Amino acid sequence: MPTVLLIDSLVRSLQVGSLYALMALGLTLTLAVVKLPNFAHAELITLGAYVALVASFWGLNNLLAMLVLCFIVTAAVAVLSYKAVYKPLERRKPSIYTMILASFALGLILRYVLFLLVDRFDFFDKRIKIPLEIWYQSKTMILTNIFFWVVPTSLILIILLSLLLNYTNLGREMRALADNRALARVQGVQVERVYYFTWILAGGLAGVAGALWGIYTSINPLTGWLAILSVFAATVLGGMTSFVGTILGAYVVGLSENFVMQLLNHYLGLDFSFKPAIPFIIIILVLLFRPQGLTGFMDGFRTRAIRRQTNP
Amino acid sequence: MNLLTIDKLTAGYGKLTILHDLSLKVEKGQYLGILGPNGSGKSTLVKSIFGLTDIFSGSIKISGQELVGVATENICKRGLAYVPQRQNIFATMTVRDNLLLAVRHLRRPKAHRALQDAYALFPILAERQQQSAGLMSGGERQMLAIALAWLGKPQIMLLDEPSAGLSPLFVIEIFKLLRRLCESGITLVVVEQNARSLLRWCDYAYVLREGKLAFEGSSSQILADEETVKSYLGVGGTAFSQRIAE
Numbered sequence: 001m002p003t004v005l006l007i008d009s010l011v012r013s014l015q016v017g018s019l020y021a022l023m024a025l026g027l028t029l030t031l032a033v034v035k036l037p038n039f040a041h042a043e044l045i046t047l048g049a050y051v052a053l054v055a056s057f058w059g060l061n062n063l064l065a066m067l068v069l070c071f072i073v074t075a076a077v078a079v080l081s082y083k084a085v086y087k088p089l090e091r092r093k094p095s096i097y098t099m100i101l102a103s104f105a106l107g108l109i110l111r112y113v114l115f116l117l118v119d120r121f122d123f124f125d126k127r128i129k130i131p132l133e134i135w136y137q138s139k140t141m142i143l144t145n146i147f148f149w150v151v152p153t154s155l156i157l158i159i160l161l162s163l164l165l166n167y168t169n170l171g172r173e174m175r176a177l178a179d180n181r182a183l184a185r186v187q188g189v190q191v192e193r194v195y196y197f198t199w200i201l202a203g204g205l206a207g208v209a210g211a212l213w214g215i216y217t218s219i220n221p222l223t224g225w226l227a228i229l230s231v232f233a234a235t236v237l238g239g240m241t242s243f244v245g246t247i248l249g250a251y252v253v254g255l256s257e258n259f260v261m262q263l264l265n266h267y268l269g270l271d272f273s274f275k276p277a278i279p280f281i282i283i284i285l286v287l288l289f290r291p292q293g294l295t296g297f298m299d300g301f302r303t304r305a306i307r308r309q310t311n312p
Numbered sequence: 313m314n315l316l317t318i319d320k321l322t323a324g325y326g327k328l329t330i331l332h333d334l335s336l337k338v339e340k341g342q343y344l345g346i347l348g349p350n351g352s353g354k355s356t357l358v359k360s361i362f363g364l365t366d367i368f369s370g371s372i373k374i375s376g377q378e379l380v381g382v383a384t385e386n387i388c389k390r391g392l393a394y395v396p397q398r399q400n401i402f403a404t405m406t407v408r409d410n411l412l413l414a415v416r417h418l419r420r421p422k423a424h425r426a427l428q429d430a431y432a433l434f435p436i437l438a439e440r441q442q443q444s445a446g447l448m449s450g451g452e453r454q455m456l457a458i459a460l461a462w463l464g465k466p467q468i469m470l471l472d473e474p475s476a477g478l479s480p481l482f483v484i485e486i487f488k489l490l491r492r493l494c495e496s497g498i499t500l501v502v503v504e505q506n507a508r509s510l511l512r513w514c515d516y517a518y519v520l521r522e523g524k525l526a527f528e529g530s531s532s533q534i535l536a537d538e539e540t541v542k543s544y545l546g547v548g549g550t551a552f553s554q555r556i557a558e
């Protein structure tokens with residue numbers, strides 16, 4: 001296989017994997033803390049992309065300002081959807097299926113509102129207006145300014161989020177709620193307040209990821225919905241509620257969809273139209289053979305290491 | 313003076329009533345035992361104090377202030393702490409993060425000092441700081457669970473079967489620790505199935521049966537009046553009365 005193609009698919013894997021990680025972390029956060037598999041997460045991603053698009057058409061071309069704007073708007077929509085839909089529902093002590101259906105419904109409503117608006121203002125398949133520049137070029141690789149925005153921004157946000165989760169009181173409260181809700185309440189964790197922060201983080205990260213996605217490729221009202229399957233694959237691969245697992249899962253999905261796909265295409269002649277099936281295959285394989293995902297694996301190592309430490 | 317007063321409490325889960333018209337009181341500084349066979353409603357009683365059951369009628373007062381209707385997450389502010397029977401630690405977090413969660417309301421230096429105090433009282437936790445709490449032994453977990461409750465600086469601690477499933481050595485360790493906590497001025501309410509070991513340590517005990525108060529008295533009274541206890545517990549030769557008689 002030509003080195004150019006190989007390197008190009010690796011670069012794409014890294015780029016897409018980073019975006020999946022941002023999207024999946026928000027999804028895992030709501031899943032772990034609020035205990036809701038939020039299918040409307042997809043529409044928050046789309047919304048983020050469109051906020052960036054509209055802002056760029058209005059002449060905003062500072063990327064940082066654009067990302068901050070996206071974070072604020074999608075975080076606000078996430079908080080609103082909690083206040084308007086999930087919280088009133090929760091008071092009726094619904095089953096998880098009710099909540100999943102509600103999130104589906106909310107997602108559909110948001111999606112078709114977006115369709116209407118996009119149609120009305122003719123924003124189908126547009127790209128965010130950020131001038132494309134080549135920042136690095138060699139015989140085998142071309143890296144644009146977009147690469148240098150997408151990957152480091154994602155990594156910085158992932159690092160900030162893990163610092164927040166691991167080293168702040170809010171982070172410990174979130175993890176405590178994820179781990180054992182009743183005990184967290186006994187310990188005085190204010191559930192409502194932590195939920196709001198969770199929705200802000202999950203929604204905001206989805207918006208930023210959507211904006212970066214929109215910079216990297218063209219967008220339409222289905223953008224988030226198409227990405228969310230890969231994002232769910234990353235979450236499932238990460239063991240559903242583990243943050244480290246989710247990040248790893250995101251890069252594995254990114255690699256499978258790009259690097260592995262490239263290999264399959266080159267050596268087995270598999271058509272690229274097969275790509276959307278890859279996340280489904282990952283989900284099914286993981287659920288069949290390793291429902292605990294990647295983390296069980298790592299916990300296993302850790303347990304063994306500790307056992308070795310404690311009884312030498 | 314009564315610190316905690318429960319008056320005609322009727323509580324349960326959903327439509328199911330478990331506790332019927334239960335009244336009891338806890339004096340300041342007391343080491344109180346709650347005894348009773350399996351399923352008699354001991355856990356339901358302490359859960360009710362923390363708002364984790366459905367309360368149908370009655371009142372629960374701490375220093376005269378009503379607790380019924382207060383959300384679970386606000387009860388610890390009233391000077392109560394609770395060590396549940398099961399799942400009483402954050403198993404996926406490290407021991408240190410568990411403890412840091414419990415002292416999160418304190419400022420840095422104070423939180424640090426509280427942590428040092430906890431390590432002094434529970435030395436095993438200092439050794440296990442970086443370990444994931446779920447990977448500890450039963451006894452170590454119980455120590456952590458008690459430490460979590462203790463770090464809230466409660467006036468009164470409720471412990472649900474703190475010695476369940478532990479080796480005899482650890483059981484003694486736990487009871488010694490609880491005695492020390494009581495001597496330091498914390499009022500204790502300890503639920504136990506293992507009556508004999510608890511009665512050796514506590515001052516006064518209530519015996520529950522089928523969600524009702526069956527008997528109450530000082531530890532020595534209960535130990536002496538074995539016949540009464542047996543008759544209240546019914547079902548000749550239950551594991552419970554056997555354990556008392558042992």
Ligand SMILES: Nc1ncnc2c1ncn2[C@@H]1O[C@H](COP(=O)(O)OP(=O)(O)OP(=O)(O)O)[C@@H](O)[C@H]1O
Pocket residue numbers: 325328330348349350351352353354355356357397505
């Ligand atoms: N969450 C719940 N929902 C419905 N019923 C429950 C629930 N928890 C306990 N019960 C029922 O309430 C009754 C009393 O249970 P409880 O746990 O209070 O007993 P216990 O005295 O603590 O017993 P043990 O010694 O086994 O801990 C039992 O019949 C039990 O089946």
Ligand SMILES: [Mg+2]
Pocket residue numbers: 354355356397472473
């Ligand atoms: Mg019990």
